Amino acid sequence: MAGIEIAGLVLGALPLVIEGLEKYREAFQPLSDWWSFETTFVNFIESARWEQHRFEGNIERLLDFVQSDSEMDALLQDPLGARWREKRLQEQVHERLGHSYESVADIIRKMNSEVVALQTRLQLHGDQTNEYIAKNDWQKEFLRLRISFSKKKFRHIKRLEASNDKLRELLELNRQLESSRKRRKNTPLFKLMETIRSNAQSLFQDLQQPSAWTCSCQDEHHYGLLLESVSTDFENHDPVTFSSIFQIRGSIYPVHISNVTVDEQKPSTTATSANDKYTELKRQVLARPSLRKVPKPHSDSGGVMASLTSLDPNSRDTNNPTWTTTDLRMMLAKPGEGSSGPDSTSTREDRFRLASIITWTFLQYQGTPWMRSSPTKKDIVFPYKGLSGRLDCQSPFVFQSVSSLASPENSDMISVDTIDSKTACQQSLLSLSIFLLELCFGQALEDQPFRRKYLGPDGLPNDFTDECTARQWHRQVQGECGDDISDAIDRCLRCSFGPKADWTNGEFVQAVYQDVIQPLDRFLSQWRRGDFLVFKPPGQEPAARDPFTDTDEAA
Numbered sequence: 001m002a003g004i005e006i007a008g009l010v011l012g013a014l015p016l017v018i019e020g021l022e023k024y025r026e027a028f029q030p031l032s033d034w035w036s037f038e039t040t041f042v043n044f045i046e047s048a049r050w051e052q053h054r055f056e057g058n059i060e061r062l063l064d065f066v067q068s069d070s071e072m073d074a075l076l077q078d079p080l081g082a083r084w085r086e087k088r089l090q091e092q093v094h095e096r097l098g099h100s101y102e103s104v105a106d107i108i109r110k111m112n113s114e115v116v117a118l119q120t121r122l123q124l125h126g127d128q129t130n131e132y133i134a135k136n137d138w139q140k141e142f143l144r145l146r147i148s149f150s151k152k153k154f155r156h157i158k159r160l161e162a163s164n165d166k167l168r169e170l171l172e173l174n175r176q177l178e179s180s181r182k183r184r185k186n187t188p189l190f191k192l193m194e195t196i197r198s199n200a201q202s203l204f205q206d207l208q209q210p211s212a213w214t215c216s217c218q219d220e221h222h223y224g225l226l227l228e229s230v231s232t233d234f235e236n237h238d239p240v241t242f243s244s245i246f247q248i249r250g251s252i253y254p255v256h257i258s259n260v261t262v263d264e265q266k267p268s269t270t271a272t273s274a275n276d277k278y279t280e281l282k283r284q285v286l287a288r289p290s291l292r293k294v295p296k297p298h299s300d301s302g303g304v305m306a307s308l309t310s311l312d313p314n315s316r317d318t319n320n321p322t323w324t325t326t327d328l329r330m331m332l333a334k335p336g337e338g339s340s341g342p343d344s345t346s347t348r349e350d351r352f353r354l355a356s357i358i359t360w361t362f363l364q365y366q367g368t369p370w371m372r373s374s375p376t377k378k379d380i381v382f383p384y385k386g387l388s389g390r391l392d393c394q395s396p397f398v399f400q401s402v403s404s405l406a407s408p409e410n411s412d413m414i415s416v417d418t419i420d421s422k423t424a425c426q427q428s429l430l431s432l433s434i435f436l437l438e439l440c441f442g443q444a445l446e447d448q449p450f451r452r453k454y455l456g457p458d459g460l461p462n463d464f465t466d467e468c469t470a471r472q473w474h475r476q477v478q479g480e481c482g483d484d485i486s487d488a489i490d491r492c493l494r495c496s497f498g499p500k501a502d503w504t505n506g507e508f509v510q511a512v513y514q515d516v517i518q519p520l521d522r523f524l525s526q527w528r529r530g531d532f533l534v535f536k537p538p539g540q541e542p543a544a545r546d547p548f549t550d551t552d553e554a555a
Contacts, residue, residue: 004084004093007059007108011079013115014052020124021045024145027138037146044149044157051160055111058164061171062104065092098507099498100174104167111163118156121148188234189513190506196364199240200225204369204400221246224325224381224397225370227361245383245397326384328377328435331393332444349527350393351439356520357396358435363512366428366503370398373424374431377444425501425508432516433492434470440481440489445469467493484519491515 025041028034056076066072075083083089094101118124148154207223226243331346346354358380365371372379381397434445445451445466454468455461471493478486491497497515499507 004062004090006105006112007062008075008079008081008084010055010108010112010115011059011076013112013119014048014055017115017118017122017124018045018048018052020119020122021048024122024141028142031139031142033142037142037149040149041145044154047157047161051157051164054164054168055160058167058171061168061175062093062096065096094500097174098500100170104170107163107167107170111160111167114156114159114163118154121154121156187506187510190509192230192234192237193363193509194504196230196240197368200242200365200370201368203242207400220401222399222401224383224399225365227357227380227396227398229357229360230364324384325381325397326391327382328380328396328438329444331382331391332377332438332442334443334447346391346393346442348442349524351442352520352524354393354396355436355439356517356524357394358439359432359512359517359520361396361398362428362432363503363509363517365398366425367421370400371428374427376431377435377438380435421502421504422500425503426495428503429492429495429501430467430470433474433489434466436485436489436492436516437470437473437477440477440485441473445473448473481523485523488516488519 021041022045025045028037028041059076060072063072063075066075074081097104224245226245228243231237361371366373375398379398381399382391382393382395383397384391438444448469450472451465451469454465456465474486474489474493477489495501497508497511499505499511502508
């Protein structure tokens with residue numbers, strides 16, 4: 001049961017306890033010895049009533065996001081109502097408290113336990129209370145309670161008082177921290193990630209529009225987005241750009257798209273001639289005051305990809321070099337496996353640079369159609385030229401399939417995971433931890449011998465095989481790479497970042513950057529030299545690489 005739902009139980013039970021105590025008081029008054037116990041008992045009732053009022057005040061502080069008095073009154077006056085069980089209310093409380101949620105929930109659970117214990121000791125059980133009082137031998141009950149009070153068995157109210165103090169203190173501390181949390185939610189890093197995510201989503205929507213395509217291809221087009229790390233000068237970043245490739249019937253066509261955030265206008269496109277090896281596309285995407293709302297794409301009648309008529313199979317330039325793709329499985333293959341493919345030899349530095357790029361990718365594209373919540377090695381794709389070409393492990397792509405024959409009724413649909421954000425985030429962090437482990441050791445998770453221990457009875461992987469294998473493998477990281485990298489992977493495995501795990505939560509994004517990306521960058525700093533300098537002063541970062549021109553051959 002959720003903490004906020006238990007709060008409703010406490011709110012509903014305390015008035016019943018006080019009502020029962022008042023009935024005890026009325027029943028005791030005719031007794032001859034009542035005068036000697038009256039002050040103690042009346043003070044007990046008043047203390048219970050005071051803690052009830054304090055708890056109601058604490059709950060109002062907890063629910064300060066409720067906008068209207070009528071809604072607040074409805075919650076407080078119907079503490080056992082369905083509103084307390086609504087998922088939306090629970091999510092609002094989670095967002096309000098952040099990492100303090102479990103502490104607040106624990107306090108409320110303890111208070112509920114004290115109220116239940118008090119009801120049991122006083123024989124107060126809802127509708128049965130009146131019947132119990134009517135049949136009771138009040139002289140014996142009076143003596144029982146008097147002895148119990150003398151032995152300090154009624155410490156429940158004192159414990160409720162202590163819990164109310166803790167609850168108020170925690171809520172007050174949370175309120176004081178709220179302003180700094182709001183600032184962290186709007187950090188330059190988070191704003192940049194939201195801009196990239198918003199533009200990437202708009203790009204995908206544009207590609208799904210029937211008017212985006214003028215070619216006559218019957219096949220689906222596979223559109224690849226280059227995965228890149230981000231300059232650490234978040235406030236003065238360059239306009240968001242996407243380096244991309246199209247793959248049609250196995251042939252690769254490079255494309256560069258510049259997304260410039262401007263006032264709302266129709267997108268525009270420019271392109272080079274049909275036979276050029278590189279097609280330059282420039283399009284403007286819509287910018288909204290609130291980056292948390294994905295802008296609705298607006299394509300002109302010519303289509304944002306109108307210049308790609310050269311992709312028609314009948315008008316290709318056959319003199320262009322042949323490019324094809326492979327995936328991360330090739331890079332992590334055992335020696336001797338995949339020998340017919342490109343040269344996939346990678347250094348430790350290569351692998352850790354790729355690990356940094358992939359981690360940045362989670363910050364940029366999780367929650368968009370470009371990345372599933374649980375990506376695998378098959379989703380990280382590398383282009384290479386010819387069978388003898390060398391794999392460029394610093395230029396990974398993710399692919400989406402788009403059709404030139406997209407139907408109008410499906411053009412506004414976006415294929416994203418439908419599971420809730422917390423579960424999706426936990427799944428994505430598990431995938432990220434596996435990527436980091438594999439790149440740390442240069443081996444695939446599936447090749448670890450101890451993985452056999454975690455297979456199902458049928459000898460096949462089950463829902464827990466990869467996670468259990470990753471947890472055991474993680475024990476070797478500290479000796480291999482040190483405490484920083486070990487802690488970064490451990491946080492991903494346990495989804496342990498403090499703020500609510502949600503890629504649209506600015507605090508969470510900031511935490512992943514600080515606890516995963518920065519340790520990776522510190523580890524990479526041991527390879528500082530020339531263009532490989534990880535931290536450079538703002539404005540001195542090396543120009544973005546073009547994976548199709550910055551090859552060994554070009555050098």
